[in-house]
Amino acid sequence: MDKENKLRLPPDFSQNSKLPIRVVSPTFGHLSGEASKNYQSSKRLSYYFFLFVFEGHCQYSIDGEKFGVGKNEVLFSLPNQFQESPSNLHGRDYYKLGFDDQCLYRMPGKFPFLLNPLNQQKVRLLPGAAHRLQAILAILSDLLSTADGDPDLIVAYLNSMLTEINLAYFRSQKRPTGQEVDKFIEFKMFVESNFAGQPSITTIAEKLALGDDSLYRIVKKHSGLSPKEFITQRLILEAMRRIHHEQNTSVKELAYQLGFNDPGYFSRLFKKITGKTVAAFYQDLSE
Numbered sequence: 001m002d003k004e005n006k007l008r009l010p011p012d013f014s015q016n017s018k019l020p021i022r023v024v025s026p027t028f029g030h031l032s033g034e035a036s037k038n039y040q041s042s043k044r045l046s047y048y049f050f051l052f053v054f055e056g057h058c059q060y061s062i063d064g065e066k067f068g069v070g071k072n073e074v075l076f077s078l079p080n081q082f083q084e085s086p087s088n089l090h091g092r093d094y095y096k097l098g099f100d101d102q103c104l105y106r107m108p109g110k111f112p113f114l115l116n117p118l119n120q121q122k123v124r125l126l127p128g129a130a131h132r133l134q135a136i137l138a139i140l141s142d143l144l145s146t147a148d149g150d151p152d153l154i155v156a157y158l159n160s161m162l163t164e165i166n167l168a169y170f171r172s173q174k175r176p177t178g179q180e181v182d183k184f185i186e187f188k189m190f191v192e193s194n195f196a197g198q199p200s201i202t203t204i205a206e207k208l209a210l211g212d213d214s215l216y217r218i219v220k221k222h223s224g225l226s227p228k229e230f231i232t233q234r235l236i237l238e239a240m241r242r243i244h245h246e247q248n249t250s251v252k253e254l255a256y257q258l259g260f261n262d263p264g265y266f267s268r269l270f271k272k273i274t275g276k277t278v279a280a281f282y283q284d285l286s287e
Helices: 101-106 127-143 151-171 178-197 201-207 212-223 227-245 251-257 263-274 278-286
Strands: 021-024 042-044 048-062 065-069 073-077 082-084 090-099 122-124
Touching: 021 127, 048 127, 065 073, 073 151, 082 227, 090 101, 090 127, 101 151, 122 151, 127 151, 178 201, 178 212, 178 227, 201 212, 201 227, 212 227, 227 251, 227 263, 227 278, 251 263, 251 278, 263 278
Parallel strands: none
Antiparallel strands: 021 090, 042 082, 048 065, 048 073, 048 082, 048 090, 073 122
16 A cells, blocks of 8 residues: 555445545444445454444454443444444444544644554543533534535544543543653654664664663553564564455565565464464455
């Protein structure tokens, strides 16, 4: 996926003529039977996805990890994550929301939860927050009922919604000091943009105005991994994603794409992290 199209809703997916956004509920926004054939339940996302469950339950899989989502809970997936959706939602009251970076650029707020610094894809809402979000999503559905809904209003309500989720995300766990969270988020952002170059830990620390030891302590505290382990996990996750979507790519090509000069070392590392050889992983996908 090239950089220009990295964070984009699929063609003809948006419900607004000026903003890339779509809302779906039990009674609103579903694709036609013909159009839905173009969208797989198992896919790598190119946009931000949210599932709000106010009554009922369902199960989603994100990057191979299964999440049960119940009453007053929000599940979110980020661009480049691999998501498997259920065939149906067991609930009377839910909303699904998708939008891309063009919406984010227009919002005044900043939402650090979108980098998932606490490594939790699911957020539990307090009753008051759930009630407010339910009302916001109903308004968004109304604004998106026609393609000419006011984009400024849509962005305003979307900004309020993300503000609520951001507060709930950090409320669910004791938030570390602001500076530490900021540095960890900066680390994640840097890794996300540069992991294929496999930068040294010292290089990253210098970019973040930290010493190696401070970087190690912050990353270990907030992820449970050392910086090197974090980067390695991200590389192997990317390898798994590319194998899934580019099944004709050779091990050598894949290794070089991800910055490994030695395909043999890449293969050994892949097996160490996943428990499977690259060949076995390909085989599982073909079965």
